Amino acid sequence: MRTSTPSVAGRPRADLHATVFAATLRTVHDLGYAGATMDRIATAAGVAKTTLYRRWPSKGALIVDCLLDAFGPVPLDGGRDEIMASAIHWIAAKIGEPGVGAAFAGVFSDAVNDPALREILATRLQEPYRLALQDALGEPEQRVLLFIDVVTGTLLHRMGMTGEPMADSDLAALIEMVRLTFR
Amino acid sequence: MRTSTPSVAGRPRADLHATVFAATLRTVHDLGYAGATMDRIATAAGVAKTTLYRRWPSKGALIVDCLLDAFGPVPLDGGRDEIMASAIHWIAAKIGEPGVGAAFAGVFSDAVNDPALREILATRLQEPYRLALQDALGEPEQRVLLFIDVVTGTLLHRMGMTGEPMADSDLAALIEMVRLTFR
Numbered sequence: 001m002r003t004s005t006p007s008v009a010g011r012p013r014a015d016l017h018a019t020v021f022a023a024t025l026r027t028v029h030d031l032g033y034a035g036a037t038m039d040r041i042a043t044a045a046g047v048a049k050t051t052l053y054r055r056w057p058s059k060g061a062l063i064v065d066c067l068l069d070a071f072g073p074v075p076l077d078g079g080r081d082e083i084m085a086s087a088i089h090w091i092a093a094k095i096g097e098p099g100v101g102a103a104f105a106g107v108f109s110d111a112v113n114d115p116a117l118r119e120i121l122a123t124r125l126q127e128p129y130r131l132a133l134q135d136a137l138g139e140p141e142q143r144v145l146l147f148i149d150v151v152t153g154t155l156l157h158r159m160g161m162t163g164e165p166m167a168d169s170d171l172a173a174l175i176e177m178v179r180l181t182f183r
Numbered sequence: 184m185r186t187s188t189p190s191v192a193g194r195p196r197a198d199l200h201a202t203v204f205a206a207t208l209r210t211v212h213d214l215g216y217a218g219a220t221m222d223r224i225a226t227a228a229g230v231a232k233t234t235l236y237r238r239w240p241s242k243g244a245l246i247v248d249c250l251l252d253a254f255g256p257v258p259l260d261g262g263r264d265e266i267m268a269s270a271i272h273w274i275a276a277k278i279g280e281p282g283v284g285a286a287f288a289g290v291f292s293d294a295v296n297d298p299a300l301r302e303i304l305a306t307r308l309q310e311p312y313r314l315a316l317q318d319a320l321g322e323p324e325q326r327v328l329l330f331i332d333v334v335t336g337t338l339l340h341r342m343g344m345t346g347e348p349m350a351d352s353d354l355a356a357l358i359e360m361v362r363l364t365f366r
Contacts, residue, residue, distance in 0.1 A: 032296035034217055102295040108343030109292035112285040113215035118346050126344060146356055149340045150333060157336030160291030161309065163301050173329055173364075181360040 020045045020052065021066045025099030028063075033106025038062070060117040063107045064125050070100050074129050076136040083136050084182060085175045088151055095155050096165030105156045139182065147182060203228045203235065204249045208282030211246075216289025221245070243300040246290045247308045253283050257312050259319040266319050267365065268358045271334055278338050279348030288339045322365065330365060 023045035027036040038059050042049040056062035071094050075086045095101040111117045126148065134144045154174055158166045166174070206228035210219040221242050225232040239245035254277050258269045278284040294300045309331065317327045337357055341349045349357070 029296075033292055035296075102292070105292040105295050108340065109216055109285070109288040111343045112288050112346065113212075113218075115346060118344065122344055142353070143356075146337075146353055149337045149344070150357070150360065153336030153338070153340030154329075154332045155336070156340065157291065157332045160294045161301065161305055161332070163295065163298060170325070170329055173326075174333070177333065177360060177364040180363045181356075 016047070016051075017065075017069070020047065020055075020062070021069050024062060024066045025070065025097075025103065027099075028103045028106070029099035033063075033102050033109075036103075058117070060107055060110055060114065061120055063103050064120050067100070067104060067107070067125060068128075070094060070097065071129075074132055076132060080137055080183075081179055083133075084147070084178050087133065088171065088175050088178065091151060092155055092166055092171055095159060101156065101159040101165070104152075105160055108156070137182070143182065147178065150178065199230070199234075200248075200252070203230065203238075203245070204252050207245060207249045208253065208280075208286065210282075211286045211289070212282035216246075216285050216292075219286075241300070243290055243293055243297065244303055246286050247303050250283070250287060250290070250308060251311075253277060253280065254312075257315055259315060263320055263366075264362055266316075267330070267361050270316065271354065271358050271361065274334060275338055275349055275354055278342060284339065284342040284348070287335075288343055291339070320365070326365065330361065333361065 020041070024036070024041050027041050027044045031040065036059075038049055038052055041059075041062070042052050045052075052062065056065065071091070075090050076083055077086065095104060107117070107121065111121050130141065130144050130148060133139075133147065134141060137144065137147075139147070151174070155166055158164075158170070203224070207219065207224050210224050210227045214223065219242075221232055221235055224242075224245070225235050228235075235245065239248065254274070258273050259266055260269065278287060290300070290304065294304050313324065313327050313331060316322075316330065317324060320327065320330075322330070334357070338349055341347075341353070
């Protein structure tokens with residue numbers, strides 16, 4: 001009798017994914033995005049490199065799945081202003097978690113010169129959030145894409161410049177900027 | 184009789200810098216930020232790696248000087264709205280030049296985990312523009328830093344997601360957003 005499908009590494013898939021994602025964020029946090037090679041992530045997770053490559057064809061694909069797991073769903077309660085403010089607080093807090101900001105900034109920087117990775121980023125990472133926000137805000141696609149660029153870009157730029165999440169007073173200014181614009 | 188100080192590589196310093204900066208952008212454009220190692224940049228520039236390291240102690244320091252050279256001064260003519268709009272058009276055009284967007288996004292991503300590089304970015308790259316904008320806009324430091332985060336972050340996020348500079352209609356929306364906020 002089988003209660004779960006054992007993974008190639010002899011562990012259930014969910015356990016393996018949780019182990020690999022935690023090891024990925026830890027490695028990126030300790031060594032930076034560039035230093036966190038598939039080799040080092042595999043070592044940190046205690047799995048073979050082939051086990052990683054069987055599930056994720058590239059480091060970019062692994063990072064995107066790791067970010068999706070770290071982010072979870074965007075909170076969408078309340079009216080338009082509340083939705084935008086809580087989405088901003090949510091992604092700012094996520095970007096402040098150890099390894100997440102560095103992984104997020106790193107995968108974008110890699111994507112500038114990598115069309116295949118851009119495709120993964122746009123469809124796998126961005127699209128679910130874009131669709132949820134379009135639906136909740138009743139805004140057309142182009143406006144929601146600009147909202148995502150402004151919020152995520154601003155937070156990542158601040159993180160790259162200061163190494164820290166954005167302070168609450170600046171977060172409030174960003175929310176006010178978005179409130180004035182998307183109304 | 185000496186008409187200019189010969190560099191270590193036997194060329195005047197300004198020539199050497201121009202050669203190295205062009206080779207840096209070309210290499211980043213062709214191989215991406217991570218692939219553009221100091222070794223490969225030296226080879227593309229036709230200089231010894233030691234010549235690079237004598238002037239730039241790290242790849243981050245070289246990229247920052249290369250970006251400063253590519254950007255030049257921010258245009259600051261006209262009233263507040265004109266200054267903000269022309270600054271946005273200026274940096275959007277620069278980010279769209281081959282290699283510049285990738286170098287800019289890459290150095291930010293590296294900086295998330297590198298305090299020494301963040302210091303170079305904040306003081307050497309950002310500070311001259313921040314001071315010029317503070318003076319021209321009559322805004323306090325914190326507001327100008329937010330302006331820089333929003334504009335640069337948004338443009339780089341779009342570049343990472345699409346591989347292309349922002350379209351004119353979105354650029355107009357970004358300018359309107361900034362105009363509504365910084366008034």
